[in-house]
Each structure stands twice: as C-alpha cells, then as structure tokens.
Amino acid sequence: MEENILELVRSPEDIRGWSVLQLEKLAAALRQVIIETTAQTGGHIGASLGTVELAIALHYAYNTPTDQLIWDIGHQAYAHKLLTGRYHAFGTLRQLNGLSGFLKRRESEYDVWEAGHASTALSAAMGMAMARDLRKQRYQVVAVIGDGALTAGMAWEAMNQIGQSKTNLVMVVNDNSMSIAPNVGAFSHYLTELRSAPAYTRMKQEVEQLLDSVPVFGGSIRKTLEKTKDVLHHAVLPRNVFEELGFKYYGPIDGHNLSDLISVLRNAQSVEGPVVVHVITQKGHGYLPAEQRPGEFHGPGPFEIQSGQFIKKRQPPSYSEVFSQTLIDMARVHPEIVAITAAMPDGTKLDMFQKVFPDRFFDVGIAEQHAVTFAAGLAVGGMRPVFAVYSTFLQRGYDQVIHDVCHQDLPVIFGIDRAGLVGADGATHQGVYDISFLRTVPHIEIAMGKDEVELQQLLQGAWDRPHPVALRYPRGATRGLDLKQPPSPLVWGTGEWLAHGRDVTIVALGPLVYQALAAREMLQGEGYDVGVVNARFVKPLDTALMTAVMAETQAVLTLEEHAIAGGFGSAINEWANQAQVTVPIFNAGLPDEFIDHGSVDYYLNLYELNADGVARRVREWLPLKKTAEK
Ligand SMILES: Cc1ncc(C[n+]2csc(CCOP(=O)(O)OP(=O)(O)O)c2C)c(N)n1
Ligand SMILES: CC(=O)[C@@H](O)[C@H](O)COP(=O)(O)O
Ligand SMILES: [Mg+2]
Structure with a gap:
C-alpha cells in the first residue's frame, strides 16, 4: 500500500x-x-x-x-x-x-x-x-x-x-x-x-542585468557610477504602485x-x-x-465530490432572499432606491437586485466604512440607499454610522443580515453585538420581525421613515410563510401582544418569538399562565404595550439571540427603571463571552434560548407560583 x-x-x-x-x-x-x-x-x-x-x-x-x-x-x-x-x-x-x-x-x-x-x-x-x-x-x-x-x-x-x-x-x-x-x-x-x-518583471530583470554589468571602480568614481545607476533605474524602469x-x-x-x-x-x-x-x-x-464556479465554492456547505453538486435539503427562501426580493418590488415603485453591498452580493442576495437594477446597485468591495458614508452621501443627494450588510461586518463602519449617517439623521436603511448566531463561522462572525452598539446612537430606529412576513412589512415601513433604520434578520431559511406583494402595512414602532399571561410574560425579539410561543404551550400544560409579546422594535420601544404588559403580569422574561450586555433586554431594563416598574424582569440572551463555532440550535439550547430552555428557566428560576397553585 x-x-x-x-x-x-x-x-x-x-x-x-x-x-x-x-x-x-x-x-x-x-x-x-x-x-x-x-x-x-x-x-x-x-x-x-x-x-x-x-x-x-x-x-x-x-x-x-x-x-x-x-x-x-x-x-x-x-x-x-x-x-x-x-x-x-x-x-x-x-x-x-x-x-x-x-x-x-x-x-x-x-x-x-x-x-x-x-x-x-x-x-x-x-x-x-x-x-x-x-x-x-x-x-x-x-x-x-x-x-x-x-x-x-x-x-x-x-x-x-x-x-x-x-x-x-x-x-x-x-x-x-x-x-x-x-x-x-x-x-x-x-x-x-x-x-x-509579466513583461514587467522580464524587462525589469533585463534592465537590471544591464545596469549591473556596468563595471564600477573604487573611490569617488564608484560613487558617481552608483548614483548614475540609481538615476537610470528610475528613468528606465517603470515603477508600480507598490514600489512608489x-x-x-x-x-x-x-x-x-x-x-x-x-x-x-x-x-x-x-x-x-x-x-x-x-x-x-x-x-x-x-x-x-x-x-x-469559484463564487459558489467560496464557502459552500457539504457537496458531492463527483458532480460538484451541493447537498441541500429543499428549503424555503432565505431571509436574505426575502429582503432582496422585497427591495426589488419596492424599487420598481420608488426610483430613488439604490442598493449597496460591501463585497457580499451573493451572501446578502443583493445579486438578485443587481440583475434587475444594475445601475442602482453598488458593490464597493470590502469597504464597509466607505459603504456607510457613501450611503450617507447618496441620501444627501436625494436617493434612498439600502446597505445590506452582515451584522458582524457593520462593526467596521461604526464611526460612519454615528458620525455620517445618524448625526445628520439621514434616511439610510441598513439591512442587518446574519443578525444572531451564525453557526460554523464562529466567534468572529456572530451577529450578536449590533443592538448594543446601535441603540446608543441617536436617531436610529432598530427593528427585527418574528418572521419573513414581518421582515417584508418592516422594510416597507422603513421607506416612510425620515430617520436611519436598522432592520435585523437572521442567517438561513425563513419559515416558508405565504408572502404577499405588497405586504400589509404594520404600525411603525409597535409590538404585538400575542398571548396574555398572569404568571410571566415572555417579551421576545425576532424569530425567538416562536420559541417563546412553543415554551408557552409546554408551560400552560403544567399550569403556568404565560404571556408572549413579539417586541418587533428595539428602538423606539413600544412603551405603551410594555406598560400594559407590566400591569397584567407578575414577571417578565426578555428573550433575544444577542449579547445580553447592552442588548434588547437592557433596553427594557432601562425603560422599566425610568418608569419605576416594580415587576421583576429577567433577561435571557447570550453571555458576555465570544461564542465559538457550532450549530445555532446547539447554542440556543446551551444558553436556554429555545423553547425547552425558556420553559426550564420559567420552571427553575423565575420566582413564580403557578396560577393553578394559588
Ligand atoms: C470586513 C470583512 N468584510 C467582508 C468579509 C467577507 N469576506 C470573507 S472572504 C472575502 C473575500 C476575500 O477576498 P480575498 O482577500 O481576495 O481572498 P480570497 O478569498 O480570494 O482568497 C470576503 C468579502 C470579511 N471577512 N471581512
Ligand atoms: C470568510 C467570510 O467571512 C465569509 O466567507 C463568510 O464565511 C460568509 O458567511 P456566510 O456563509 O454566512 O455567507
Ligand atoms: Mg482574492
């Protein structure tokens, strides 16, 4: 062998x-x-x-x-x-x-x-x-x-x-x-x-050989000749940008x-x-x-070696696809809409937009900082720029978000793709900091729908906003819901009270709303009376809804797939503190550590952010008494 x-x-x-x-x-x-x-x-x-x-x-x-x-x-x-x-x-x-x-x-x-x-x-x-x-x-x-x-x-x-x-x-x-x-x-x-x-190198070598063949002698003649060779080098040889x-x-x-x-x-x-x-x-x-197919083979999932075909289950469209398709539909009606990517046309699915509106699409390269300020310039010039960017890569453009977009209160829409855990790419790529770093900035509005229908509604709603808007959506497949064009409008800045509950109300952000609903199913069967709110907005918070929830429930559990430090739960805590709410609030989110590669489901389970985990938290550490036992 x-x-x-x-x-x-x-x-x-x-x-x-x-x-x-x-x-x-x-x-x-x-x-x-x-x-x-x-x-x-x-x-x-x-x-x-x-x-x-x-x-x-x-x-x-x-x-x-x-x-x-x-x-x-x-x-x-x-x-x-x-x-x-x-x-x-x-x-x-x-x-x-x-x-x-x-x-x-x-x-x-x-x-x-x-x-x-x-x-x-x-x-x-x-x-x-x-x-x-x-x-x-x-x-x-x-x-x-x-x-x-x-x-x-x-x-x-x-x-x-x-x-x-x-x-x-x-x-x-x-x-x-x-x-x-x-x-x-x-x-x-x-x-x-x-x-x-390649002639460049060859020619350079030849000229260098020629110059080197000029004999040099000792003393001052040598110096003169060395100098002359130097001058000749510069005069004869083209210098590229690196040499310059x-x-x-x-x-x-x-x-x-x-x-x-x-x-x-x-x-x-x-x-x-x-x-x-x-x-x-x-x-x-x-x-x-x-x-x-170098683009497709940049970072694919599993594939069949012989044929080069990707091994994929049939899945509903991804959130990125829904975002891009909705944007295309909006752009047909609003000629001011332009789309920007920083070297991620495939990942963000803005390549779909590019096909329909090649002149209104910009790939600026790996240049997130420039992309943000470029968007700000477009907005000043009367366009409505949409920058679709992975949450993790927007970190590069943070000063530009503050200084160029938000400070001037420009209506730039940020499509924050890969918001939440990303799986196999691990710690450097998790999209779990953007809420914390964005919500401190004046003027920006931040939202995340529970599913693709709400993503459509929010993108549509963002069009009417005179401020910067950040719309978050996760990596991967949607729920496969029936999508309407145009989507029915939602009232900007409002959450959704999906279920009332006296023992505890789970106030969830994004697709975790469905985990909250599933946890509710389990807990109701055990005698807990559990409410669920789909928060939808991180900024502005729907404080009217939150005030009503606090009046009805014994405890609140906030739920987010984001760093707990400074995230959505922190926004609720800050409001509750100011409003002198006495209802205890517990925050469930990702711990203050870098989260390595591993499946999203694994980490949702580990950090008790899935239905089982939420139910466990309610059973184990919320200071509750089941309504049934009272
Ligand atoms: C700041 C930032 N933006 C975007 C990406 C996504 N990204 C990863 S690899 C890559 C292409 C890099 O091209 P190149 O440096 O030429 O390396 P190649 O893959 O061609 O070897 C991009 C855009 C990233 N990793 N970091
Ligand atoms: C290396 C890098 O940053 C990208 O290739 C990234 O891995 C893409 O991630 P998605 O697979 O989520 O598009
Ligand atoms: Mg390259």
Missing part, C-alpha cells in the same frame, strides 16, 4: 529538506484532504485550494513558527493547518469543539494571528515587525493578503506606514482576481493589468509553481526593507467544479 505522505508531516520542519517532486506530491495530498473534508463539513474550499502551493512554499522557505506567518482573514489557510500538525483533527473542521474554520492562537503556535474579518493582516504584521525591531529580535514577518482584502482602507493605512518605515516585512499578495464574487474597483483593475504584464509606496516588488509569480515560489520567497528574505511578492493563484485550483 502506498504511504500517506501527510502522515510524514507533523510540522513544517519535516518537509524542509524535501525535493520539489516530493512537495508536489504533498500538494496533491493536501488538495485531496481539503476536498474530501469540506465535502462533508462545508467550508472555505475555494480559497484554500488556491493557496496549497503557497502554504507549502512559505513553510518551506521560512523558519516558522519563529518567523511569523500571518494569514489575512484565515479562510484560505486549510493547507497551513494541515502542515502544522492538524491533519488528524482536520475532519472536525468547523464542527462544535473541532478545528476552527479560521486561525486560532489556542489551536496552534503556528497561528500567530487570529482573524475572520478581512484586511487586518498588514497592520498586524507591521505591529509585529515594530515589536521585533524595538526588542532587537531577529525573525521574519510575512503577511499573506488577498486581492479582495486589498480593497479595504485598512490595508492601505497599513501600507502607508509600512512603506515609510523601511522595516523588514514581506507582504504576499495572493491575487486570484476574486473576492467572494469577482473582485471590484480601480485597484482590482490595476492588479489585473500588473498580472497580465516604498516596497520592493517581486512578481507576478505563478502561485502554483513550487520552485518559483520557493526561490522568490527565499530571495525576498535577503532584501532590506518591505517587500511585495505578487503571487497569481486560481481560486478552487485542482478541483474542477470549484475552478469553474
């Missing part, structure tokens, strides 16, 4: 003496494991197949983990995981208590930087390089960043500092001309030009050619100052369906 080459690799040290042929075999084995595993677990297969050779070459050429290797985002680092002692655990990828889909410092000493959000690698690398220099240590710092991540301002802020500093730092640009969707923007076009001009910023540029290099990669990376080590190594890779390389 043929030996499994991956069994030989317990750490990168094991491959450092290998021949290119052996390394190529290793690359093939890594690809096979990545395909076979992600076919079961789902995950970021496309990006990770694209960096197999790069990961091998980096660990081969550098002395990791002493040399610090930073992967931007970390979704493309499966080969890095497999090379750094995690082959046997790889089957647990993105599963509860298993390997993270991103890099984690607690998982490996080779994971020197944790991320999940894009474009942090260069700032982190600069920090590490400065720390090294200040502490007079000797190790290399290498950051791998994608072309998509280079659309973010943060990356440029870092380059601005790195280029000036002249510190030793290698920036590997992993250019596959893809973000999740095809990459966008002027810089992406620039990279395309740079990529399609102070980096030495190597590229473009075939990112699937191991010997080229290794020799360039080795060369880069001996260069003084910051270096860019521009590597051209193919997303999904080595697995045809992923090469052909």
Whole structure:
C-alpha cells in the first residue's frame, strides 16, 4: 500500500529538506484532504485550494513558527493547518469543539494571528515587525493578503506606514482576481493589468542585468557610477504602485509553481526593507467544479465530490432572499432606491437586485466604512440607499454610522443580515453585538420581525421613515410563510401582544418569538399562565404595550439571540427603571463571552434560548407560583 505522505508531516520542519517532486506530491495530498473534508463539513474550499502551493512554499522557505506567518482573514489557510500538525483533527473542521474554520492562537503556535474579518493582516504584521525591531529580535514577518482584502482602507493605512518605515516585512499578495464574487474597483483593475504584464518583471530583470554589468571602480568614481545607476533605474524602469509606496516588488509569480515560489520567497528574505511578492493563484485550483464556479465554492456547505453538486435539503427562501426580493418590488415603485453591498452580493442576495437594477446597485468591495458614508452621501443627494450588510461586518463602519449617517439623521436603511448566531463561522462572525452598539446612537430606529412576513412589512415601513433604520434578520431559511406583494402595512414602532399571561410574560425579539410561543404551550400544560409579546422594535420601544404588559403580569422574561450586555433586554431594563416598574424582569440572551463555532440550535439550547430552555428557566428560576397553585 502506498504511504500517506501527510502522515510524514507533523510540522513544517519535516518537509524542509524535501525535493520539489516530493512537495508536489504533498500538494496533491493536501488538495485531496481539503476536498474530501469540506465535502462533508462545508467550508472555505475555494480559497484554500488556491493557496496549497503557497502554504507549502512559505513553510518551506521560512523558519516558522519563529518567523511569523500571518494569514489575512484565515479562510484560505486549510493547507497551513494541515502542515502544522492538524491533519488528524482536520475532519472536525468547523464542527462544535473541532478545528476552527479560521486561525486560532489556542489551536496552534503556528497561528500567530487570529482573524475572520478581512484586511487586518498588514497592520498586524507591521505591529509585529515594530515589536521585533524595538526588542532587537531577529525573525521574519510575512503577511499573506488577498486581492479582495486589498480593497479595504485598512490595508492601505497599513501600507502607508509600512512603506515609510523601511522595516523588514514581506507582504504576499495572493491575487486570484476574486473576492467572494469577482473582485471590484480601480485597484482590482490595476492588479489585473500588473498580472497580465509579466513583461514587467522580464524587462525589469533585463534592465537590471544591464545596469549591473556596468563595471564600477573604487573611490569617488564608484560613487558617481552608483548614483548614475540609481538615476537610470528610475528613468528606465517603470515603477508600480507598490514600489512608489516604498516596497520592493517581486512578481507576478505563478502561485502554483513550487520552485518559483520557493526561490522568490527565499530571495525576498535577503532584501532590506518591505517587500511585495505578487503571487497569481486560481481560486478552487485542482478541483474542477470549484475552478469553474469559484463564487459558489467560496464557502459552500457539504457537496458531492463527483458532480460538484451541493447537498441541500429543499428549503424555503432565505431571509436574505426575502429582503432582496422585497427591495426589488419596492424599487420598481420608488426610483430613488439604490442598493449597496460591501463585497457580499451573493451572501446578502443583493445579486438578485443587481440583475434587475444594475445601475442602482453598488458593490464597493470590502469597504464597509466607505459603504456607510457613501450611503450617507447618496441620501444627501436625494436617493434612498439600502446597505445590506452582515451584522458582524457593520462593526467596521461604526464611526460612519454615528458620525455620517445618524448625526445628520439621514434616511439610510441598513439591512442587518446574519443578525444572531451564525453557526460554523464562529466567534468572529456572530451577529450578536449590533443592538448594543446601535441603540446608543441617536436617531436610529432598530427593528427585527418574528418572521419573513414581518421582515417584508418592516422594510416597507422603513421607506416612510425620515430617520436611519436598522432592520435585523437572521442567517438561513425563513419559515416558508405565504408572502404577499405588497405586504400589509404594520404600525411603525409597535409590538404585538400575542398571548396574555398572569404568571410571566415572555417579551421576545425576532424569530425567538416562536420559541417563546412553543415554551408557552409546554408551560400552560403544567399550569403556568404565560404571556408572549413579539417586541418587533428595539428602538423606539413600544412603551405603551410594555406598560400594559407590566400591569397584567407578575414577571417578565426578555428573550433575544444577542449579547445580553447592552442588548434588547437592557433596553427594557432601562425603560422599566425610568418608569419605576416594580415587576421583576429577567433577561435571557447570550453571555458576555465570544461564542465559538457550532450549530445555532446547539447554542440556543446551551444558553436556554429555545423553547425547552425558556420553559426550564420559567420552571427553575423565575420566582413564580403557578396560577393553578394559588
Ligand atoms: C470586513 C470583512 N468584510 C467582508 C468579509 C467577507 N469576506 C470573507 S472572504 C472575502 C473575500 C476575500 O477576498 P480575498 O482577500 O481576495 O481572498 P480570497 O478569498 O480570494 O482568497 C470576503 C468579502 C470579511 N471577512 N471581512
Ligand atoms: C470568510 C467570510 O467571512 C465569509 O466567507 C463568510 O464565511 C460568509 O458567511 P456566510 O456563509 O454566512 O455567507
Ligand atoms: Mg482574492
């Protein structure tokens, strides 16, 4: 039986003496494991197949983990995981208590930087390089960043500092001309030009050879000639943007050619100052369906390897689809509506909007801060911008929400997608902070419907609001309800008293309303008299409804799939405190800790936010007496 080459690799040290042929075999084995595993677990297969050779070459050429290797985002680092002692655990990828889909410092000493959000690698690398220099240590710092991540301002802020500093730092640009969707923007076009001009490197090499062949002598003649060579360099050689910023540029290099990669990376080590190594890779390389459909294979769920078909149950439309379809219907009537995404046209389903209204759709790249202020500008100009953004990524644009949108009280609609737990992406991606960080800001109104019908109604209602509005909706499938076009209107700012109950009233936000109703069913059978309110609004709170509830019930349990600190329950507490409500209020939400990868259902159960958990809470710790026992 043929030996499994991956069994030989317990750490990168094991491959450092290998021949290119052996390394190529290793690359093939890594690809096979990545395909076979992600076919079961789902995950970021496309990006990770694209960096197999790069990961091998980096660990081969550098002395990791002493040399610090930073992967931007970390979704493309499966080969890095497999090379750094995690082959046997790889089957647990993105599963509860298993390997993270991103890099984690607690998982490996080779994971020197944790991320999940894009474009942090260069700032982190600069920090590490400065720390090294200040502490007079000797190790290399290498950051791998994608072309998509280079659309973010943060990356440029870092380059601005790195280029000036002249510190030793290698920036590997992993250019596959893809973000999740095809990459966008002027810089992406620039990279395309740079990529399609291998003549650049050749010509540069030839000119450099020519200049180097000019003999130099000692003393002042030497100095003069050196100076002349310098001037000639600048006059004859075109300088690209990286060079203008102070980096030495190597590229473009075939990112699937191991010997080229290794020799360039080795060369880069001996260069003084910051270096860019521009590597051209193919997303999904080595697995045809992923090469052909790179967008779909960016981060799919399980799939069938042979056919490349996704294994999906038939499901009702997702919340994102309902949001986008409703927006399309509204945009047909209101020509002022425009839609914005920050590199997530597929995830937010705004790609549906793009198909119908290509001129009223904007993908600004991984640039959430810009997207928010761009929306503010559009609003000032008389348009009605809708920025659909994952809750977690809106964190990037917080100052812009406060300073540019809310401060000017502009009618920007934020479609806050993936609000709540997200499952396999884990801690960096949970959408569980937006209520806390948004509700402190004046003018903004925040709502979350219990289902897709209410999402439609709320989006429709947001159109009439003269203020910023944040509409939250979760990841995944809706309840499959019958949707009307146009939806029947609801009264803005009102909740819904679904059931009256004297012992306790559960005031729930979003789809957890259905868990509250199910808990009520259980508890009523046990003699508790349980009420349920669908809060719908976090801001403004429906205080009239809450006042009426407090007059009728012995206790209130607030329920939300959001951090308990500063969330919806806190809003109720603040109001109750001001209104001098004496009814005890208990808050159920997510604890003050980062919540790892694992299914949403698992965590809802763990934190007693599902029907069973809510019923347990009522039985165990609410200071209640069943009405039946009184
Ligand atoms: C701040 C932020 N916005 C959006 C995303 C979602 N996202 C994850 S990967 C990705 C594409 C990144 O493209 P690139 O850096 O070129 O890496 P590739 O996947 O092509 O290897 C995007 C938009 C994110 N992780 N972080
Ligand atoms: C790495 C990253 O940030 C995205 O690829 C994210 O994983 C997408 O999440 P969804 O699967 O919820 O669209
Ligand atoms: Mg890319």
